[in-house]
Amino acid sequence: MADLFDTGASASETPRGPRPLADRLRPQSLDDVVGQEHLLGPEGALRVMLDSGALTSLIFWGPPGVGKTTIARLLADETDLAFVQISAIFTGMPDLRKVFETAKIRHANGQGTLLFVDEIHRFNKAQQDGFLPHMEDGTILLVGATTENPSFELNAAVMSRSQVMVLERLDDVALEQILAHAELELHHPMPLRPEARQALRDMADGDGRAMLNLAEQVAAWKVDKQLTVEHLGARLQRRAAQYDKSGEAHYNLISALHKSVRGSDPDAALYWFARMLEGGEDPRYLARRITRMAVEDIGLADPQAQRFCLEAWEIYERLGSPEGELALSQAVTYLALAPKSNASYVAYQAARASAKSTGSAMPPKNILNAPTSMMKDQGYGKGYEYDHDSEDGFSGANYFPETMSRPKFYEPKERGFERDLKKRVEWFENLREKRKR
Structure with a gap:
């Protein structure tokens, strides 16, 4: 059990060796949290709930490294609740029953429990149902954390008893603030030229924990000169962008690409196209979707668009990656700049609706x-x-x-x-x- 459940041990109990920078700079109060102003600012949703004393079970939805675990721990401190942390990856039903039994004893003695469930979407629907009676009788205040869209991954019963709080990627200002905190803790500035400092923030990709880990690596180099972007590139590995080829990011990015093409913005279209490729998307999937865009949004305003896409697709099949991806990118540019018409698409939809309504005439x-x-x-x-x-x-x-x-x-x-x-x-x-x- 000790390996599975974090009951909030103090920092002084950390065994052996220097504490990682990310742990040393862990916020001690909600006011110390960097970013998430829409939740923790004076008029933020979470702050208002705390001030009104109406804290309910919560689902924190956001990418890694934006403060989900930290905010949950600080909420327990602010409300005098016992903090218990589990991970859905390593926890089964027998473990959950022990957590609930301990929480009941604690509740009978006058103290509530904030149960933080990391990766809550990993629990199946039946396991999620196991939380319901304990949420309803006040044994636990559930705070679930997920990187996946909770409306898809969590069952309706849990969702109806919780409030979803969306945590956002940390912006460049927040990452710079974290980097400045790291320099104060380390008692010296980062040996970085301005453009390298920007590159370091870019490598963090909106993840505060990654920002501190990168800063700790740079500080350990003990260099006596200002580092350039090239130095960082040679010594550090850029984090892969958050992209799940079968998850929500996949659909979000293809939607952005399609709408950029429809909106006649070749630069934005190429950006989202490149983002998907960098995330590991199958170029054949993109070839198919690009061709669909030509049919739906260009139509007969430019009959050549469909042929252009099919030829780019064929070129990709002959050349493969990465050379063939250039042909697909040209198709994206062509479609974005082509005259647009959805008249054929609208006509087809209307004809289908009419065909259904007229039956066997x-x-x-x-x-x-x-x-x-x-x-x-x-x-x-x-x-x-x-x-x-x-x-x-x-x-x-x-x-x-x-x-x-x-x-x-x-x-x-x-x-x-x-x-x-x-x-x-x-x-x-x-x-x-x-x-x-």
């Missing part, structure tokens, strides 16, 4: 083939006008079921090649009206 008999004499007797093909023999090559006949009033699905835009298509649509509409007279 038959085509007009005059446009049906009559391969047998019986079908001819039934009027199949009777009165059909061969458009090539009609004036202007257009008969103006009705091709919809006779029970339908004529709908209008395709309405081309005044952009790109669809300007020409719009003229053709209008020309045929005028001819159709002329034939009716």
Whole structure:
């Protein structure tokens, strides 16, 4: 049990050796926490809950290294609750039952328990249900931490009894503040040129714990000169960006890429494209989605866009990575700058909706083939006008079921090649009206 549950041992109990910088600079109060002003500032959601005495069970949702564990521990201090920490990765139901039994004894003696569950999304739905009775009777105040979207990963019962608090990546100002704190603790400034200092913050990628670990590594070098970006690159490994190819980040970034293309911003589109590749995304997935963008958002405003994407996809298949990725990036740029129209997409959706609502309505008999004499007797093909023999090559006949009033699905835009298509649509509409007279 001692290995699984952190009951809040004091810093003086840390065994052997110097304490890591991240531990030495752990905030001692909520006022010391860097970042998360939207939660801990004077009007922050968490601060308001504390000031009003209405603290409820919480779910902290955010990336690594933004203070989830620290804030939970400090909440226990502020509310005189016993702090118990477990990890869903290493904890099973027998361990949970022991935690709940101890919390009940503590509760009977007049003290509550703040149970901090790291990686709470790792518990299955049945395990999550095990928390409910203890949350409801006040035995525990649950604080769960997750890097995954809780609306997908946590069951509705836990969510309804908790309030989700979103913790944000630390911005550059917050990372600089942490770096300055590290210099005070180390009693000397970082031996970094300004651009190298910026590079060090970039390497932390919004993670405060990573920022302190990087600073501790640099301080240990004992150099007598100001380090450059090149020095850092040679000695430090840049952290991989947070990216789960099957998780929410995957969908967030492809959404950003698609909307950047739709918004005709080639720079933003290339940025999100590169972010996905850097995160390890399969270029074939990107090739497929890029082609989809051409079909949905460019359509017939630039019929070449689809062909351009397919050719880029083929080039990638022939060259592979990384050379073939350049062809895909060119397709991204082309799509972002192409004229946009979703007229075909809208028309298709409307046609599908109409097809569902009209069921099994038959085509007009005059446009049906009559391969047998019986079908001819039934009027199949009777009165059909061969458009090539009609004036202007257009008969103006009705091709919809006779029970339908004529709908209008395709309405081309005044952009790109669809300007020409719009003229053709209008020309045929005028001819159709002329034939009716």
